[in-house]
Amino acid sequence: MKKIMMVEGMSCGHCEMAVKNALKEVDGVQDVNVDLSTGKVEVEGDNLLDNLLMEAVDEAGYSVKEIG
Numbered sequence: 001m002k003k004i005m006m007v008e009g010m011s012c013g014h015c016e017m018a019v020k021n022a023l024k025e026v027d028g029v030q031d032v033n034v035d036l037s038t039g040k041v042e043v044e045g046d047n048l049l050d051n052l053l054m055e056a057v058d059e060a061g062y063s064v065k066e067i068g
Contacts, residue, residue, distance in 0.1 A: 002043070003044075007065065008039060008064075010034070010039060018062075019032070019034055019041060020034055026052050028049075030045040054067060
């Protein structure tokens, strides 16, 4: 299963790592790819729940604009 999120507030490598690390802590997440230039974050894994993914990004200090 793959989820694509649009995340606001990321601007550097530190931001990228913070989002990746936060999402990798969510149950079921196997891989995370971040594109800083577009704000697109691709999450792959099993049984991914939107609310848990959004909460992890929020706790890392960023906001999810869209998820699909």
